[in-house]
Each structure stands twice: as structure tokens, then as C-alpha cells.
Amino acid sequence: MSIRFFVVMAMIGLSASVEWGYEGPHGPDHWADDFPDCASNKQSPIAIVHAETVTNSSLGLFKHSMFYSVPTTMNIINNGHSLQVNLDGAYTINDDTVLPTSYRAGQFHLHWASEGTEGGSEHYLNGKQYFAEIHIVHFQSRFAALADAVDIDQGLAVLGIFVDPTAEEDNMEFERLLIPNTTLEGQNMTYVNGFSLEVLLPHNLEYYRYEGSLTTPPCAESVVWSVLKEPIRISPAQKLRLQRGLQGHLSDGSTAYIGNNFRSIQQINNREITRAETCSSASAKAYHVVTLAVAAFFGAILRF
Template identity: 40%
Template sequence: MWQAIILSTCLAQLTFAADWSYTGDTGPANWGINNSDCALQAQSPINIVTGNAQTDDNLPIVDRSYFYQPSDGMLVKNNGHTVQVDLINGYTINDNNLLPFPAKAAQYHIHWGTATASAHTGGSEHTIDGRQYFGELHVVHYNTKYANLSAAVSQSDGLAVFGWFIDVTYPQTNLDIQNLLDLAQTNAADKNDNGTITNRFSVETLIPPNLNEYYRYKGSLTTPPCYESVVWTVFKSPIEITQAQAIQLATAYYENQAANMVIENNFRPVLPLNGRTVTKPRPLVQQSSGSTSTPHMITGFITMALTVASLL
């Protein structure tokens, strides 16, 4: 039963696409030759220009509790392009303000650059005002109107992907990320390796504290077959890791261990926006006490105060 479910949750680097890689003749510049959707006009990733993002008052602040529930099962694997965790019966987000459809978590995977003892290079897929982070975590959800991820992936309303940048700034080991890296190194170091994660943990343990700021746009898968089926949510606050953790991510996983071919620089360069709109929620208003509230909350307080005053 689990094998059938796992087969239905393969997205991050879709194996039914023609052979592709991140370099050379099969690299991103040539993906459109064998996968025509990769040459369309609403592709991902993009460079997010924060000053051009339009405020959408209907977009809410993201409720962290959406990510609390661990899935019924977890499988970590190496598909030769990335390290991926398949979620068996993952959480479902049912918030019409946040997403245009109920969305069920199916898997997550990571993109990254290179790292040595003294330096690291950018490997995130999206960029912010031209800045590329070391890495990017993608959590993939599918529209529950479809039976599974495989059925949803090619549909225009099929997927919702949440992206978090990974920044190499943390002064001490990020223990939750370290747990994931170690599980992947033990069970999925080489291409086609996989293993069941018995001590399950939630997505909430991996993501940063601040979920208030994010950017929304309509785009595509960032790997072949590049279907334009994704509602993207890219968060501003990054996951923070240490240089040692960046080195592990960039050196411990292989597309061919026998040939010493590590997975690195597994990102697609940014693509033109081509007239698409990037939106963002209205910022929270900082109060002198350190608490925060939205403009709608402030309006409500004023209305309530005026109502009480009229009764005195």
C-alpha cells in the first residue's frame, strides 16, 4: 500500500520527464528541447523585486499551526537531483484566503549551491532583489480535488509550493535541520537510495519563526517537465544553518557515488516575469509595546471604542 502511495508522491524532480541535468547539453538552457513546457512564458523561478510586489489585502498572515501535524509516514530518498522526503498522508491546508484550493502536503526537497570550509555559493532558485541564498526548501502540496500528486501535477490548478530560503548565518547548529541532513546521509547518500524515517517530525520543526512576510505568484515546476501548475508562496525570512551544515548539504549526497559525483548547484536560473504580478500580504503594524496588529484590527479597535463612547 505504501509503495503505491509513495509512487504517487514523486514530484520534485519528475522521473517521467526526458533526461535532464543542471549542466551541459542537458542543462536548463536546453530543457525546452525535450520538454516543451520549459520554454513557456510563466516559468519559475523568478527574481522577486520587493518594491514591485503589490499588496493584496486578502492575503492573510500564515498560521504556523498548519505545519504542526506530522505525516503518517516519511520516506527520505535521493533521486540523483536532490534529497527529497515523501510525506504519507501529510497535513492539509484548507484556507481559502491563503490558497485558492485545499492543499495536501506531499513532499519536500532542497536546492543548494556549493560550500567549502571558508566559503559558499548561491543555490536558491528564487532570488530577492537579485540576492541568491545558499539554498531553498520547497514544500509541495497538491489540490485535493485530484486523487494524488501525479494526477494534479499537470493541471493548471494542481499545485501549491511553499519556498523558504536557506541562509548560512546561524552561530550554532540548527538541530532540526541537522536531524534531516543526518537521516538523508544515512539513508539516501547515493542516487536511488532511500529509507523510512521512523521517528517522524513535522514540517513546522524545519521552518523559521517568522511567517508574516511572503510573496505570491503563479508559475511552474522548476524542473522538467516544467508544467505551469504552481501557486508559489516564497517566504522572506530564511531558514538559518551553519557553514558546517552547508558543507554537509553540498558534499554528502551523490548523483553517482562511485564516480564521486556530488549533487551541487542543483538550481534552475531565474526566468523572466513576463507581465505576471507578484503580490504580498499587508505588513503587520508594529506597536510601541512590541505587539503587532493588522490595519483591519486597528480599524476594529477604533470602531469598538467609538461605539462604547456613544453609550456613555
């Protein structure tokens, strides 16, 4: 889908109007023509393999309570390439064991698979591409707006949440996003009753951490990424409602359902991917390794 739109509407508040999309002459293979950072060395998304990550004991864990505060204003919009919720007066995370400095939530949006396809998440985990991925975009709270932090080193912090459509019943918290008011590109609605973003989180908040970029133009390499291990679950019916729920304009003026709005996997290059785990998870893994080592030792003795 090749769509013309203002980046200010779509992602981060930049002022330039540039045509880009997810296929054809304006697709990801051509983004670097207009946005040079898209060809740089710390790009996102990436494929995360648990066995190739390193435990970082200095990393703290996100707490559900960090997300409890309800934003003052929440406006949901079909920006032509995604479903996005812009936030005013949202929560701030002030834990320097979790993030490098203080960050405020500015918006969240989704990436998902088109009908008839399965994988739509941007990141992969252990070879799996999930149906969808939510990105909660935060910016350093010393700035007045998200756009001011885009070109600053570690100016942004994005929390990635996988979405798995295997629940037997509808996820009523996710249902808040599936509203008819945003069917057409440009349509938006301000929630009468806002809600805490905590309701969109899984129970387990263990995560993977790496330094990367925005996954859409301008692909600025200013993002501290935290990708949660555990997905949230929605029903197959909700999956279909999302796939059939939003329309965007194609470059020829026609409309089509929005979907497959994800960037392909980028090279990790020399980046280290670390992980934050609970003590119980780390201990269980250590116990498993020790058990295997002991078993191998005694097995070797018995063979003599």
C-alpha cells in the same frame, strides 16, 4: 551535472524516463527540447524585488499551526539530483484566504550551492541568492496523488523557504535531513519518528505570491507559488555537510557531489507579484511613507 532518472523518483510521479540535468547538453538551456512547457511564459523561478511587488490585503497569512500535523509516513531519498522527503498522510491547508482551494502536502526537497560557491537558491530576493531553498510541494486535496494535479490549473501550491548558513550553532531541526543513509543515489530511509514540517519554518511567515511553474522538467505551469520573506538559518558546518553529503551519477557513469541544482532566473513577463504582510508591517511602511511626505512638505515650506 547531467543525470538520468525517472521523474517519478525525482519530483512529481510522471512515468517517462528522460535524461536531464543542470549543465551540458541536458542542462536547462535544452530542457524545452523534450519538455515544451520549459519555454513557456509563466516559468519559475523568478527574481523578486520587494519594491516592485504589491500588497494584497485579501491574502491571508500562513499560520504555524497549519503545519503541526505529523505525516503518517516520511521517506527521505537521494534521488540523484536532490534530497527529497516524500510524505503520506500529511497535513492539509483549508484556508481559502491563503490558497485558492484545499491543498495537501506531498513532498519537500532542496536546492543548494556546491562547495566553493555561495548561491544555490532558485528564487532571488532583492538581488540576493541564498545558499539554499526548501520547496514544500502541495497538491489539490481532491486528487489522490500529486502527479494527478500536475497538469491542472493551480493544481500545485509550492512554499519556498530560503536557507541562510550564518547561524553560530547547528539548527537541530534541519539536522534531521543530514543523515548518512542517503549518501548514494537511490538510497532512502523511512523515518522511525516523523516530525512536523513546522520545525522547518521561520518565525515570520509573510510571503510573496505569484503564478508560476515547476522549476524542473516538465516545467508545468500549474503552481501557486508562496515564497517566504524570512529565511531559516543553519550553521556553516551544516552547509558543508549538505554539500558533501549526497552523491549522484554523471552521464559518463562517474559520481560527484550533488550541488548547484538550481534553475536560472526566468522572465516575469506580465505577471503581478503580490505580497501578504501582517498589519504591523503594512502599517509601519505606511507610517514611514507618510513621515517622509510630511518631512518633504515642511522642508519645501522652509525653503520659501
